[in-house]
Amino acid sequence: MRSKQLLSLTFFLFFLNVFILKAQNIQKEKQPLSAILNTLEKKYNISFSYADKTILNKQAKLPNNNATLKDALNTLEKETHLNFELLNNRFIVIKPAKKKRSSFRVQNLDEVIISNYLTTGLTKLNDGTVTIKPEAFGILPGLIEPDVLQTIQALPGILSTDETVSNINVRGGTHDQNLILWDGIKMYQSGHFFGLISAFNPHITKKINIYKNGSSAKYGDGISSVIDMQLPNTIDNEFKTGAGVNFINADIFAKIPLSKNTELQLSTRRSVTDIIETSTYNQYFKRIFQDSDFTNNNKGANTISQNESFYFYDISAKFLFDISKTDKLRFHALNVNNRLNYEEQSTINNRPEVLNSKLWQQNTAAGITYIKDWNSQLQTTALIYVSNYDLDATNHDILNNQRLVQENEVYDGAAKIDINYTHNNQLKINGGYQFTEVGISNLEDVNNPNFRSYIKEVIRSHAVYAETNLLSYGANTKLIFGTRLNYIKKFSMLFAEPRLSFSQRFLNNFRFEILGEYKSQTTSQIIDLQNDFLGIEKRRWVLSNNTNIPVLKSKQASVGIHFKKNGFMASAETYIKKVNGITTRSQGFQNQYQFVNDTGSYEIKGIDILLNKQFNDVVSTWVSYSFSDNNYIFSNLNNGKKFPNNTNIRHAITFAGTYTFNDFKLALGVNWNSGKPTTQPAETQNQSNAIVYKSPNNSNLKDYLRTDCSATYKFNLSRTTYASIGTSVWNILNRKNIINTYHTRDNDGNINTIENESLGITPNVSFRVYF
Known part of the structure; x- marks a missing residue:
């Protein structure tokens, strides 16, 4: 009996061994890639997306049974010379591998x-x-x-x-x-x-x-x-498109190969708020139009109704043309637009009156880029662009028979050439030249009383820059040092802006970092009146004039240390920043300095801390904390003493986590920060219309607290098409957060407190399809 059992066991082991050897041989034999992809899709519960011609006649060996998905993809990449791009835990796009020039040194660097x-x-x-x-x-x-x-x-x-x-x-x-x-x-x-x-x-x-x-x-x-923000800049001859809709807008985009060396990228988005009114739109409408001319209808009881029409859209296009292997041409354009119209109806002297007020805001931009590869080490990029911004408002006051027209227009034209030289992986040099012409105009036109003001300023500037990028073998040390030299002809100003970035890895898991920069700018936004542009868009662009609107200059330095090991990351950065040339008109004061013109500076010192723990690409949790001490210094305000900046949020904490299971993703987060500074009226007031205030920014608003959540799910519609559905809730607890407060006097001399509220509970739902 035992001999029969032994014989049976022997035969069983023999055939098992033959089966295993046969399976291993099959695994070692090359198979059509399409068959391997089908096997992997079932094994790892994934989905591959590719053009049929991409995998045509491709063969490979079936990866080992115990291989992870990442290892399996790496093996297939080496054998097929294709690119396997993992979009998420389930969807993988297969593309032709980019050709590398033989003259380049190829090295894996831990950047x-x-x-x-x-x-x-x-x-x-x-x-x-x-x-x-x-x-x-x-x-x-x-x-x-x-x-x-x-x-x-x-x-x-x-x-x-x-x-x-x-x-x-x-x-x-x-x-x-x-x-x-x-x-x-x-x-x-x-x-x-x-x-x-x-x-x-x-x-x-x-x-x-x-x-x-x-x-x-x-x-x-x-x-x-x-x-x-950078759009795709290489032609991969792959058609790609997608479309989506949510409670605010609908959009569609497409990446269309026109030939082997041409491609067109298109995207457009439009609000659906003038077609369907959703709860999300209602919350957004309430948030944006509160405390504006549109909702503060204090023009008298005779005003009957307002019929509003609001929508927005954006359109972008990019055309890619590879003239040759070393010459590339790119055309890019964008139009961003917001439009609001509303009617006021009233009866004056027994006659019906209807007038239309409007607010239009748009930014149109277009550019041409030419890229030339002179050899494997030298590349130049030339860019010419025009960016035009226009904010136009017409506000009718029926009862006072007044029409106010306001317009803010920016014209920005620039030409830039950028030179990149790669000596090797350890040494790179970047340099270039930029010419910029910026013209900004501001118009105010009132018919009753008759008043018109039109101001236009133009600044032409030249800049040259050079930068060296040094990287040690093994990427333990990285140093980037450069300088930008600016010349403003109008003011005969010439000044240098050094930049520094240094990082050093030590003890394997630590990295020390030093960053610094000098920078400047000639454009800024001011707030003249709280009812600028119907009180909805209160900022207007202006140019420096080197007198009451100086050229803004800043200098900043920061030191940081980072640690990462086993999915845990800790980061701490401390910094100091000083900005000179700010104006009171650009800071949005709503206290005793609202109509005061002065120039000054602000200085901020702070620290940013982030702790992040990830568990097997399934759970990611983090907590961040920011502390800052931000103060103004105006020589003619507050007796020359410093006082808190309007944006001085002393403490800010975020705690959040995400959970991913296959194609389902969930996120929950809590945001808390101390309230922004505000100025309280003094206990003793005089009889004038002007309010007497305490010292500027002497108190703070109540703390801000908001809890948000979101969830998404992706699923296949076909082998090459998938969809996603998502939902989110902003401010789940519907907490009433006051984000701004100011004070006014009524006709009886009483002081009224105006409070602007944040978004209440705001749900949103989206659905997207990708082809």
Whole structure:
């Protein structure tokens, strides 16, 4: 009996061994790639997207059974020379591999200090830059789409004191101190719905680089930050399109190969608010139009009704033409538009009166880029662009028979040549020249009493810059040092702006970082009256005149230390920034300094801390804390003593987490910060109309607290098509946050307190399809 059992066992082991050997041989034999992809889709519960011609006649060996998905993809990339791009945990795009010139040295360099920074699609480089890739973007609390200017507010040191993307404060600066570039073109309008939505469609944007300090010498303007949005710039002969809709807008984008060497990229977005009224629209409407001429209808009881029409849209296009392997031509254009019209009906002297008031805001930009590869080491890029911003308002007051016309227009034309020389992977040199002409005009026209004011200023500037990028073998040390030399002919001003970025890795998991920069800018925004442009858009662009509006200059230095190991990351940065040349008119005072003209400075000292723990690409949690001490110094205000900046948020804390399971993503976050400074009226008042105030910014608003959540789910519609559905809730607890307070006197001499509220509970739902 035992011999029979032994014999049976022997035969079983023999056939098992034969089966295993046969399976291994099959695994070692090359198979059609299409068959391997089908096997992997079932094994890893994933989906591949590709053009049939991409995998035609491609063969490979089936990856080992115990290989991880990442290892399997790496193996296939080596065998097929194709590019496998993992969009998320399930969807993988297969593309032809980019051809590399044989004359380049090829070396893997660890340029990244932190990948999946907070969520997928966010990366921090070892020069201090934070990069966002919308295509690979994961999820953040309150967001169901990668809104560019909302996303960056998840970073420590960046917030908006009034929740809008048109008022982003980076380390205490005002929004006009941010340099916003769209494919190399400077933009003067950043928001739709007058600031609640980013004006830039993220689904056609390839990459966004954010610099809080230590920016490259090639960037001029923007003394607070640089937000550099880049569209895809290479032709990969792959058709791609998608469309989506949510409770605010609908959009569609397409990437269309026209031939082997031409491609067209298109995107358009339009609000649906004039077609369907949603709860999201109602909350946005209430938030933006509160305390404006549109909602503050104090023109008398005879005013019967108002019929409003509001919508926004944006259109972008980019045409790519590869003239040859070494010559490339790019055409890019963008139009961003917001429009509001409303009617006022009234009966005066038994006669019906109907007048139309309007507010139009748009930024149109167009540019041409020529790229020349002289050899494997030298490349030049020439860019010519025009950016035009126009804000136009007509406000009718029926009862007083008055019509007020206001217009703010910016014309920005620039020519730039950029030179990149790569000696090797350890030494790179960048330099160039930029000519810029900026003209800004402001018009005010009143018919009763008759008054007209038109002011136009023009500044032409020249800049040359040079920068050296040094990287040690193994990428442990990186040094970028450069200088930008600016000349403003109108003021006969010549000044240098050095830039520095240094990082050093030590003890394997630590990195030490020093950043510094000098910067300047000649454009800024002022607030003349609280009812500028119907009280909805209160900022207007102006140019420096080197007298009462000086050229803004800043200097900043920061020191940071970063640690990353086993999915845990800790980061701490301390900084100091000094800005000279600010005006009271640009700071939005609503106290005793509202109508005072003076120039001064502000200085901010702070620290940004971030702790992030990731668990197997499934859970990511983080907490960030920012402390800042931001103070004004005006020689003619407050007896020359410093006082708190209007944007001085002393403490800000964010706690958030994301959870990913296959194609389901969930995010929850809590944002808290101390209230912004405000000025209280004095206990003793006089009989004049002017309010007597206590010392400026002597108190603070109540603390701000907001809880947000969001969730998305992706699913296949076919082998090459998938869809996603998402939902988000902003301010889940519907907390009433006061974001601004000011005081007025009524006709009886009483002091009234005006409070502006933040968004209440605001749900949103989106649906998208990708082809």
